[in-house]
Amino acid sequence: MMRVLGRITSINVRKVLWALDELGESYEREDWGMPLRNPHEPEFLALNPNAQVPVVIEEDGPTLWESNAILIYLAQTRKALLPLEPHALGQSLQWLIWQATELNPPWMYAVHALARKTPGYDDQAKIAESIAGWTRRMAILEGELAQGRPFIAGESFSIADIALALSVHRWFITPFADKADLPSVAAYYDRMRAREAGARWMPDDTV
Structure with missing residues (x-):
């Protein structure tokens, strides 16, 4: 039995x-993370x-901590959710890392301002800058998915699809005007939400 420490509002x-x-x-699963339970408590800090x-x-x-490291650990130890073929494996890990290092950072200000209504995130110039950076990264994903593969690394669902689909969910659920039209991303999102677990963890009321 695995224990997962963290709040479900965390992507x-x-x-x-x-x-x-x-x-x-x-x-x-145990609730940890603000505002539910402070992860700076000694009990939690001893773990991370x-x-x-x-x-x-x-x-x-x-x-273990760091979500992508946990995903790789699960895939490796369970012999699932990662391609065996080296090229597809490389692509899967490439997009898994890209999600964390390139796609995630630009959205932070916009998500806090527009979806979470976090106090202090009300600078319109910073919101616009965040949306612009986010849109540029989403256009990169659109170009990749437009090649017609069902999953980001080819024919097989992988941990990279989990990470990317949750990011795509955040894109569609965050309200802002003049959102770019990304038909391949939208179709991908529909495929991921058609999965039982995808529907469970990409609900309409959770950013």
Whole structure:
């Protein structure tokens, strides 16, 4: 039995939960992360000194943090959710890393301002800058998906699709005007939400 520490409003926690559901794994989840439970408590810091969710604790296994590292660990130990063919494997890991390093950072200000209504995120110039950077990255994803493959690394669903689909969900659910038309991304989003676990972890009321 795996313990997952983290709140479900975290996109990174939902990555792990989606993967576990795809694998048919049993797990217990505990609420951690503000505003539910402060991850700076000593109990949590002993597990992850960065005070970030998720953390996973596997019986007779490691304690891990960093969502993409957890995804790779699950795929490697369960022999699933990653392609075996080297080129497809490289593509999957490429897009998994791109999601974290290129796609995620630009949206932060816009999501806080427009979706979460976080106090202090009301600078219109910074909102516009955030949306512009986000849109440029989404256009890169649109170009890749327009090549017609059902999944980001080819014919097989992988952990990269989990990470990207959750990011795409955030794009569609964050309200702002003049959102770019991305038909291939929209079709991909529909395919990912057609999966049972995808529908569960990309609900309409969670950014």
